[in-house]
Amino acid sequence: MPASKRSSAAPLREPSDFNSGTSFTCNTKQPWAMNNTLSYGFAAASLAGKSESDVTCACYALKFTSGAVNGQTFVAQVINASMGAGSGENRFDLMIPGGGVGIFNGCQSQWRAPSDGWGARYGGVSSQSQCSQLPTQLQAGCNWRFGWFKNADNPTVTYRRVKCPAEIIARSVCKRKDE
Numbered sequence: 001m002p003a004s005k006r007s008s009a010a011p012l013r014e015p016s017d018f019n020s021g022t023s024f025t026c027n028t029k030q031p032w033a034m035n036n037t038l039s040y041g042f043a044a045a046s047l048a049g050k051s052e053s054d055v056t057c058a059c060y061a062l063k064f065t066s067g068a069v070n071g072q073t074f075v076a077q078v079i080n081a082s083m084g085a086g087s088g089e090n091r092f093d094l095m096i097p098g099g100g101v102g103i104f105n106g107c108q109s110q111w112r113a114p115s116d117g118w119g120a121r122y123g124g125v126s127s128q129s130q131c132s133q134l135p136t137q138l139q140a141g142c143n144w145r146f147g148w149f150k151n152a153d154n155p156t157v158t159y160r161r162v163k164c165p166a167e168i169i170a171r172s173v174c175k176r177k178d179e
Contacts, residue, residue, distance in 0.1 A: 028171040029079060030097050030141025033148040037072050040168050041141075044080035044093040052081045057174040059164035062092060062157040068150035077168045092157070096149070098134050098142035100124035 031041030045055050055078045062074045076092060101117030101124075118133050119125035124145075125133070131142035145151060169175050 027137045029095050030138065031074070031094065031144045031149070032140070033144065034167075036148075039072070039074045039144070039148050040165060041074060041076055041144075042079050042095040042168075042172065043076040044095070045076075045078040046081060046089065046091045048090055056081075057164070057172070057176045059162050059168060060092070060159045061162045062159045064152070064155045064157055067152045067155040069152045069155050072148075074149075075162060075165060075168065077164055077172055077174070079172060079174065090159075092159070096124070096141055096145050097138035098125040098131055099145060 029042045031039055033039045043060075045060070047055055057077060057079070059075055059077045062076055064070055064072050064074070074094070076094065078092075079095075098118050100120060100122045101113070117124065119130060125131060125142065128143060128146035128151075131139050131146070134142050163179050164175065
């Protein structure tokens with residue numbers, strides 16, 4: 001089914017770049033601020049007792065409880081399983097351009113990024129000025145990290161499942177049947 005008509009919690013099964021495929025994370029899957037205390041975006045997640053099909057395309061309101069972002073809320077749509085899946089821990093890996101490529105650097109094939117991505121493989125760029133190293137299409141999401149997110153480093157959160165906002169669904173083209 002074409003992505004524009006997709007209304008399922010089932011993830012697309014085209015192989016990703018790190019599995020010799022041609023699928024990459026879309027440029028639209030980056031965070032944006034709605035106001036000073038609310039932002040929207042995307043994440044990979046692993047939630048104890050939940051399968052990938054339970055969380056794919058679901059949205060969660062993450063209320064930060066520590067650091068510079070304490071009290072701010074980030075509504076994230078889960079678009080991928082976290083590497084911690086099955087570990088029994090709850091984990092949200094926010095998708096932030098310039099935030100590090102982790103174990104699989106799809107940016108190297110898609111964008112000809114350095115082998116460790118821009119900045120450190122885990123952690124990414126260390127200053128907002130380094131966001132200019134990223135492709136133009138990714139710079140807004142990188143700048144978000146140093147603006148709205150205040151360059152927070154793994155703040156603690158409380159979370160709850162919420163209905164996905166229309167603005168998120170418009171970018172992901174993924175809506176769960178149970179919403």
